[in-house]
Structures are given as structure tokens and as C-alpha cells.
Amino acid sequence: MTTIRDRWNNLSRPAQWAVLVPLVVLIFFLPDLNPPIIATTGTDFPTAMFDVARYALVAIGLNVVVGQAGLLDLGYVGFFAVGAYVAALFTSPDSTLHKIPYLWTLPIAMAITMVFGIILGTPTLRLRGDYLAIVTLGFGEIIRLLADNVDPLRGQIGFQAVGTVGGKPLFADATTWYRVVVLIIVGVLLLVGNLERSRVGRAWVAVREDEDVAEIMGVPTYKFKIWAFVIGAAIGGLSGALYAGKLGFVNNQSFDVVTSMLFLAAVVLGGAGNKVGVLLGAVVVAYLPLRFVQIAEYNYLIFGIALIILMIFRPQGLLGARQRLLARGRQAYHRLIGRGEQVSGESALSGDHGRVG
Amino acid sequence: MSASLVHTQSWIQFDVSGLAEQFWNNTVDGLAQGGIYALIALGYTLVYGVLKLINFAHSEVFVVGAFATWITFYLLGFRSGATPDLSVIEIIGFLAIACIAAMAVSGATAVALERVAYRPLRNRNAPRLVFLITAIGASFAIQQTLKLIFGLNQQPQIRLLQPEPLFKIFGAQVTNIHVILFVAAVLLWFIADYFVNKTRLGRGIRAVAQDPDTATLMGVNKERVIIVTFLVGGLLAGAAAMFYMMRIPQGAIYNGGFLLGIKAFTAAVLGGIGNLRGALLGGFILGLVENYGQSLFGGEWKDIVAFVVLVIVLMFRPTGILGESLGKARV
Numbered sequence: 001m002t003t004i005r006d007r008w009n010n011l012s013r014p015a016q017w018a019v020l021v022p023l024v025v026l027i028f029f030l031p032d033l034n035p036p037i038i039a040t041t042g043t044d045f046p047t048a049m050f051d052v053a054r055y056a057l058v059a060i061g062l063n064v065v066v067g068q069a070g071l072l073d074l075g076y077v078g079f080f081a082v083g084a085y086v087a088a089l090f091t092s093p094d095s096t097l098h099k100i101p102y103l104w105t106l107p108i109a110m111a112i113t114m115v116f117g118i119i120l121g122t123p124t125l126r127l128r129g130d131y132l133a134i135v136t137l138g139f140g141e142i143i144r145l146l147a148d149n150v151d152p153l154r155g156q157i158g159f160q161a162v163g164t165v166g167g168k169p170l171f172a173d174a175t176t177w178y179r180v181v182v183l184i185i186v187g188v189l190l191l192v193g194n195l196e197r198s199r200v201g202r203a204w205v206a207v208r209e210d211e212d213v214a215e216i217m218g219v220p221t222y223k224f225k226i227w228a229f230v231i232g233a234a235i236g237g238l239s240g241a242l243y244a245g246k247l248g249f250v251n252n253q254s255f256d257v258v259t260s261m262l263f264l265a266a267v268v269l270g271g272a273g274n275k276v277g278v279l280l281g282a283v284v285v286a287y288l289p290l291r292f293v294q295i296a297e298y299n300y301l302i303f304g305i306a307l308i309i310l311m312i313f314r315p316q317g318l319l320g321a322r323q324r325l326l327a328r329g330r331q332a333y334h335r336l337i338g339r340g341e342q343v344s345g346e347s348a349l350s351g352d353h354g355r356v357g
Numbered sequence: 358m359s360a361s362l363v364h365t366q367s368w369i370q371f372d373v374s375g376l377a378e379q380f381w382n383n384t385v386d387g388l389a390q391g392g393i394y395a396l397i398a399l400g401y402t403l404v405y406g407v408l409k410l411i412n413f414a415h416s417e418v419f420v421v422g423a424f425a426t427w428i429t430f431y432l433l434g435f436r437s438g439a440t441p442d443l444s445v446i447e448i449i450g451f452l453a454i455a456c457i458a459a460m461a462v463s464g465a466t467a468v469a470l471e472r473v474a475y476r477p478l479r480n481r482n483a484p485r486l487v488f489l490i491t492a493i494g495a496s497f498a499i500q501q502t503l504k505l506i507f508g509l510n511q512q513p514q515i516r517l518l519q520p521e522p523l524f525k526i527f528g529a530q531v532t533n534i535h536v537i538l539f540v541a542a543v544l545l546w547f548i549a550d551y552f553v554n555k556t557r558l559g560r561g562i563r564a565v566a567q568d569p570d571t572a573t574l575m576g577v578n579k580e581r582v583i584i585v586t587f588l589v590g591g592l593l594a595g596a597a598a599m600f601y602m603m604r605i606p607q608g609a610i611y612n613g614g615f616l617l618g619i620k621a622f623t624a625a626v627l628g629g630i631g632n633l634r635g636a637l638l639g640g641f642i643l644g645l646v647e648n649y650g651q652s653l654f655g656g657e658w659k660d661i662v663a664f665v666v667l668v669i670v671l672m673f674r675p676t677g678i679l680g681e682s683l684g685k686a687r688v
Contacts, residue, residue, distance in 0.1 A: 074493075123672045134622065134626075138668055139668070141619070149658060261497060268490055301498055301501035304499075308491050
């Protein structure tokens with residue numbers, strides 16, 4: 001494991017790209033290849049792949065909050081729901097609002113969920129740790145209950161024909177939807193990756209590792225925590241809007257706490273703070289129940305037990321967050337030492353501060 | 358979005374006269390419901406006081422107790438349908454058996470949870486977030502196991518005790534169930550409070566809550582104290598489950614603990630987490646506020662009231678009304 005990681009870190013940027021680009025292309029065309037062992041038997045393969053991609057996008061968004069800034073958010077599904085409802089309200093014939101083309105709802109959904117992120121973050125981000133987790137859980141439930149109770153949101157009846165333009169869905173087949181989401185994921189990964197290497201990303205790492213020290217060192221922690229929340233929220237909202245558009249139907253049934261926990265399981269399982277890790281986690285959480293339909297009934301049980309076992313034996317997840325030099329430090333390290341930087345697997349989830357008992 | 362929301366008025370009400378009319382009914386009902394919250398909240402508070410851990414799986418400890426109650430009734434030969442004709446002595450006897458069974462099962466679950474999930478983490482000095490995620494995983498695992506065994510639907514209700522009006526306070530009907538729930542909550546809280554404050558083991562709990570290392574140096578067996586803490590919390594949750602089933606006989610359902618758990622946690626935070634008196638006070642206040650809110654805004658807003666209370670309390674007074682103080686020197 002370490003040797004592969006070292007070798008990867010020793011590669012130059014173009015060499016890394018030379019590996020990554022074909023990989024992305026392969027993933028992009030996966031539904032067409034329909035590989036025999038990987039293909040799902042119970043569900044339509046492109047649809048299953050879309051679901052996996054949707055989870056991956058959610059995991060990247062949640063990873064900004066949980067993995068990079070170290071804020072445990074148990075109500076992330078709330079942002080996802082807001083995104084889905086924005087898409088539904090602006091495109092479904094069931095809503096009384098003015099209709100706009102579906103693609104316009106994606107940026108609008110992001111903007112509105114960002115506002116929700118600020119609304120939630122401003123009061124709650126003064127709290128820390130477990131309290132923050134419980135308040136976000138409460139927030140997720142409030143969003144769900146609002147969807148139940150506020151009549152214009154149509155409760156369980158929901159919105160039909162979301163994302164249709166002139167009576168027709170935007171993309172006819174699931175494969176196209178999958179490709180769109182994969183492209184969006186690549187875009188979001190680039191953005192988030194750049195953020196990670198920027199001042200914002202360094203501030204997040206500092207907050208995650210030790211908030212008090214970060215504050216003392218002059219990091220405006222509160223501001224950057226809100227930024228993490230808002231950016232995470234926007235990605236969640238985008239994902240929700242895509243989900244609504246693909247499914248064509250939104251009601252109050254798919255935004256419960258269990259879904260929130262599943263999102264969190266994807267991030268924690270894969271390795272909070274590691275982009276590749278959370279993608280892997282999302283694939284595990286979304287793909288395995290679809291591929292092995294016989295375990296689908298047990299999937300929550302299995303993830304519950306997996307979380308316990310993982311936290312005992314490998315709290316940093318399958319691929320842990322890497323503590324590495326950010327930005328220019330990389331080249332400097334290369335020039336000085338002549339090899340890739342040393343990385344350690346320590347993170348907020350495996351460090352030894354804030355112990356219990 | 359806002360344009361359409363403003364024009365629709367029917368989905369939320371602001372019914373002050375309804376609240377005035379229902380005030381005493383709400384008060385009686387709120388105190389009974391609050392008693393349940395208080396009993397569950399005691400479990401959260403004890404564990405938080407000792408370990409600084411939100412035992413997220415405590416709601417599942419409660420649900421297991423609800424199932425144990427139901428199964429006990431079933432094994433005793435009761436079925437859903439008409440309430441059987443029993444003498445007072447018989448009712449008390451059967452309820453006591455169910456209560457003991459529920460307490461035993463819940464207590465055992467809580468201790469098992471501590472041994473399987475939390476102790477390995479403590480031995481590894483894991484950080485706090487890891488504990489919370491483990492707790493979530495444990496909660497998932499217990500919930501899903503119940504779902505696999507008992508299915509998706511709630512168990513058919515078995516009632517041993519029919520609610521009967523006893524007397525009236527300001528026009529509000531007080532039933533025997535209301536009285537039992539209120540008295541049971543206060544009595545069990547009193548026993549728990551006595552146990553923690555007056556007994557040798559309780560002194561150990563307070564010592565570990567105050568300073569685990571020093572307590573260990575002073576000869577307190579920390580591991581045993583932690584087990585006892587989980588056990589007491591579990592026993593109280595089991596008793597709470599039995600009394601809850603008295604009020605809501607169809608309460609045995611696999612995911613029935615989630616909302617109650619969050620509300621009980623809210624109650625614990627409201628009163629001051631880590632503080633036994635706070636748990637009782639917080640439970641009653643939350644029960645009351647929730648019921649008043651229900652009359653004011655309409656029944657479907659009941660749960661939102663609880664969550665809003667939680668958010669507001671955490672924002673403005675995270676230490677709660679009475680403050681956090683299991684470990685602090687106390688009167």
C-alpha cells in the first residue's frame with residue numbers, strides 16, 4: 001500500500017495525468033462496455049452506474065465538510081433534498097412556479113443550497129464536535145419534516161415529470177445521465193483539488209487538526225468553517241438536482257436520516273479527507289448492494305457493522321487522509337530531497353487529541 | 358418559491374385560542390410524555406457525564422426494551438385486541454414482570470454495546486469523532502437486526518391497562534396512565550439520583566466523571582464504573598420502554614427509537630447534559646413545549662418543535678438550564 005502510494009507521489013504531474021486520463025475515459029465508457037463481471041444483473045447497468053456516480057458526487061461534497069474541515073455533518077441529506085426540491089419546483093408541471101429549462105436549475109439549486117448552508121452554518125458552526133453533529137442531524141430532520149408538512153412541497157404525492165422540457169426528459173437514457181455526472185465529478189474534483197491546495201484548503205486542514213491552534217495562528221476558523229459548509233452544501237444541492245432530473249420524480253420519501261448516514265458511511269469507509277478514498281467509499285456503498293442483490297436487504301446492517309469494525313481497526317478509512325505539503329511545497333521537496341514527499345496517514349480521525357475517557 | 362408559499366395559508370396555523378383551550382390537557386399529556394423523555398435522557402446524561410460521549414445507540418437500547426416488553430406480554434399469553442379483565446394485583450404483577458424483562462434486556466444490550474463497540478476504542482485511545490461514528494454504526498446494526506427479525510411493521514398492540522379517567526385538573530382529564538408515567542419517572546429519577554449521589558458505586562461514577570486518571574489512582578476501578586454507568590442507563594431505558602408501551606401500545610417498531618432518542622437527547626441538553634436533575638427537568642419541559650407547540654401550530658409540527666428547541670438551546674446555552682455537572686462537586 002505504502003509503496004504504491006510512494007511511487008505515485010514520486011511521479012511527475014504529467015505522468016500522473018497520463019495514468020488518470022485513460023482511467024477517466026474508461027470509467028466514462030463503462031456502461032457501453034458492459035463488462036460481464038462488473039455489470040449488475042438485477043438493475044439496468046447504466047442506471048446503477050448513475051446511482052454510483054451520484055453517490056460519488058455526494059461523497060466528494062460531504063468530504064469537503066467532514067474530511068477536509070473535520071466538521072461532522074449528520075444532516076447532509078438536507079442539502080441534497082433542497083437541491084432536488086429546487087429542481088422540482090422550477091421544472092415540474094405540478095409546481096405553480098414559473099418554469100425554466102432544467103439545466104438552469106443546476107446553478108440555481110447550488111446557489112440556494114449555499115444560502116441554506118450559510119443559514120445553517122452561521123449559528124451552528126460556533127459549536128464543536130458532537131454538538132455540531134447533533135444539530136446538523138436536527139437540521140436534516142427539520143428539512144425532511146418541512147417537506148412533509150409544507151403544502152406547496154406536496155409531501156408524499158410529490159412532483160411528477162421533474163426536469164422535462166416541453167414534455168420530454170432532457171436525456172432519454174441513463175447512459176447519457178451517467179456521462180454528464182461523470183463529467184461534473186471530474187470538474188468538481190478539479191475545483192475541490194485546487195481549493196485543497198489553496199489558502200482555503202490549508203485553513204481547513206488546520207481547523208481539522210486543531211481548531212484552537214489554528215485560531216491562535218491567525219486562521220479565521222469560523223469563516224473557513226462556513227466556507228467548507230457552503231461549498232459542501234453546493235455540491236450536495238447539485239447532486240440533489242441531478243438526482244431529481246434523472247429520476248423525474250421528487251417526493252419526501254428519499255431524504256431520511258438513514259440516507260444521511262449512508263452518505264457519511266461512504267466518506268468514512270473510504271477515508272475522510274482523501275478524494276480518491278471517498279470515491280472508493282461511494283462505489284462500495286452504492287455499487288455493492290446493486291451488484292449483489294441478495295445482500296441488498298442486509299446492506300444497512302452490513303454497513304453498520306462495517307463502521308464499527310472499521311473504527312476499531314482502521315479509523316482513517318480504507319485510504320486515509322494524507323498529510324502532505326500543499327501547493328508549491330511539492331516541487332520544493334522534490335528539488336531538495338530528490339524524491340517524493342513523506343506522507344503520514346494521520347488525520348483528525350486517527351490523531352490522538354480529544355480523546356474520550 | 359416564496360411567492361407560492363405566502364399565498365398558501367393552510368399548512369401552518371397559529372391557533373392561540375386552541376392553545377388556551379387545550380392548555381391543561383397539553384400540560385397533563387406533556388408531563389406524562391416528558392417523563393418518558395426524562396428516563397431516556399438519564400441514560401444519555403450518565404454516559405455523557407462519565408465518558409463525554411453521546412451514546413447515539415442509546416435510542417436502540419430503548420427500542421430493544423420496547424420489543425422485550427411486547428414479547429413478555431406475548432409470552433404471558435396476551436394477544437392484541439380487547440383488554441383482558443384482570444384484577445389490580447394481576448395487572449401490577451404482569452407489568453412488573455414486563456418491566457423487569459425490559460430492564461434486563463435493555464441493560465444487557467447497553468453493556469454489550471459498551472464491551473463490543475466502545476471498549477476497544479478506549480483501549481486504542483481513539484478520538485471523539487471515532488466514538489460517535491461507531492455509535493452511529495452500532496445504532497444502525499441494532500436497528501437493522503430488529504428489522505430483519507420483526508419485519509418492517511409495528512407489532513400489534515397489546516394493552517394490559519386501559520386508560521381510565523381518574524380526576525380532573527382545571528377541566529383536563531387525568532388518566533391512570535398519566536399518573537403512572539409521571540410518578541414512575543420521578544421515582545426512577547429519584548432512585549438514580551440517590552444511587553449516583555449517595556452510594557459507593559455512585560461516588561465512583563462521579564469520581565471518574567470528574568477526573569478519570571485521578572479516580573483510577575485513588576483506587577476506583579474505571580472499567581467497572583463505565584460498565585455500571587452503561588448498565589444503569591440501559592436499565593432506565595428499559596423501564597422507560599415499558600412505560601412508553603403503556604401509553605403507546607403499538608410502539609414496538611424497529612425504527613421507533615430514533616425520534617424518541619433525539620428528543621431525549623434534546624431533553625438532556627436542555628436540562629444540562631451530565632446533570633441528572635437537568636435530565637428530569639429537561640424531559641418535562643420538552644414534553645410540555647412539544648405539546649403546547651402541537652396545539653399552537655398543528656399536530657404535524659410537533660416534531661419540528663423539538664428540533665427547533667434543540668437548535669436554539671445549543672446555540673444560546675449549550676450548557677443547558679442547570680449546567681453540566683455530573684463530575685462537579687455538588688450539593
